[in-house]
Amino acid sequence: MGARLKAYEGQAASVAGKGKDLVNEPMIRHWCEAMDDTDPAYTGPDAIAPPTMLQAWTMGGLSGHSGRTGAYDELFDLLDEAGCTSVVATDCEQEYLRPLRPGDEVGFDTVIESVSDRKTTKLGTGYFVTTRTDVRVGGDLVGTHRFRILKYAPARQKKEPEGPRARRPRPVVNRDNAGFWEGVERHHLLIQRCTDCGTLRHPWLPGCNACGGPDWDTVEASGEGTVYSYVVMHHPPFPAFDPPYAVGLIELAEGVRIVSNVVGVPYDKVRIGLPVRLEFRRYDEPEGDAEGGPSVLPVFRVLEGRAGGEG
Missing domain, CATH: 3.10.129.10 (Hotdog Thioesterase)
Known part of the structure; x- marks a missing residue:
């Protein structure tokens, strides 16, 4: 062969x-x-x-x-x-x-x-x-x-042994994004703002991608947004996740975009343009569990009565 x-x-x-x-x-x-x-x-x-x-x-x-x-x-x-x-x-x-x-x-x-x-x-x-x-x-x-x-x-999938539900992997926190995750833990979605030109940016970066300025502060997102794009995850079935589920690229009212789960409607009802609202969810153990890293994540809930129809 x-x-x-x-x-x-x-x-x-x-x-x-x-x-x-x-x-x-x-x-x-x-x-x-x-x-x-x-x-x-x-x-x-x-x-x-x-x-x-x-x-x-x-x-x-x-x-x-x-x-x-x-x-x-x-x-x-x-x-x-x-x-x-x-x-x-x-x-x-x-x-x-x-x-x-x-x-x-x-x-x-x-x-x-x-x-x-x-x-x-x-x-x-x-x-x-x-x-x-x-x-x-x-x-x-x-x-x-x-x-x-x-x-x-x-490869043949091995049957998972019965036992406690697997915990979600934690986001990687580093010196460039630590402030973002600290805000999420307090239920604040913080967006970086360049103090030289005023450009907002997400994800967090060490410098401005518009003017190159190194200095920044933050503004808190209002929580309003729309589904800019999305995918439905079917495979592979990672432990601690229950596919299928929708992962959206959410355009916030402030103009930046963030990737997160779209919740509140069945995965097959998610559509581009749906209005969503930020909420925070705690997964697994509270802060300080042995695995480390944030256990609170921002997700976006489709506003009631706005789910997409068939098509």
């Missing part, structure tokens, strides 16, 4: 692929808004694309690319036959040689760079597959994107 898989190393997965769109300002703007990146280098007449968008210009969408070969699909079929029917993305590496600018026409070639020996992980046993995409503009190499996945056979 290993030799058959190794035979795919060096084979092309796509040849002379073309980006479906020129590098363009609308996509750059959407990316920056999603990432909350206000760097002035990405706007104006001399704008460049954020370097981390490198892969975005090569994505084929649902219809794929005309330059795609069959090698990658053949490799996946072979792994499926070996019982490795699940897949998870593990990491990526990018190298930037020059900025991309609006109007650039992107071309690329992708090669299956490596297939590992069979590995055993907590998810199961399988193979790490790495592809390398060389991105070009006008024939010149502008960047390289390596993408690595694990194609694996899921």
Whole structure:
């Protein structure tokens, strides 16, 4: 099996692929808004694309690319036959040689760079597959994107022994966010405010991401917000959690966003735009338990009568 898989190393997965769109300002703007990146280098007449968008210009969408070969699909079929029917993305590496600018026409070639020996992980046993995409503009190499996945056979889930309910993992508290968690313990949701330019920010950072100023104070959030986006967690079933449940990106009335659980309605009734209200919940043991860290967490309850309908 290993030799058959190794035979795919060096084979092309796509040849002379073309980006479906020129590098363009609308996509750059959407990316920056999603990432909350206000760097002035990405706007104006001399704008460049954020370097981390490198892969975005090569994505084929649902219809794929005309330059795609069959090698990658053949490799996946072979792994499926070996019982490795699940897949998870593990990491990526990018190298930037020059900025991309609006109007650039992107071309690329992708090669299956490596297939590992069979590995055993907590998810199961399988193979790490790495592809390398060389991105070009006008024939010149502008960047390289390596993408690595694990194609694996899921491990059998061990039945948890009967006993006390597992405790939730505690948030990691450090010198940069300690003030936030101290506020939560007192049932105050504190937002950092730059004392130089007045910009609010969350999560807490050691310096302002707008002006770079190191000094800050805090304002207390009113607790009002809306669901900006959300996901429903189904798997994996971590101890102390009961999936499925909704995790929301909540836009507070003050303009910053925070990730937290959405409560008060079934997970399948959560919708973007729902108004929510902050509340605090204590989990497990009170402050000072042996596991350490905060046991109070901010969550957001959907306002009564505002749950979404079917759709």
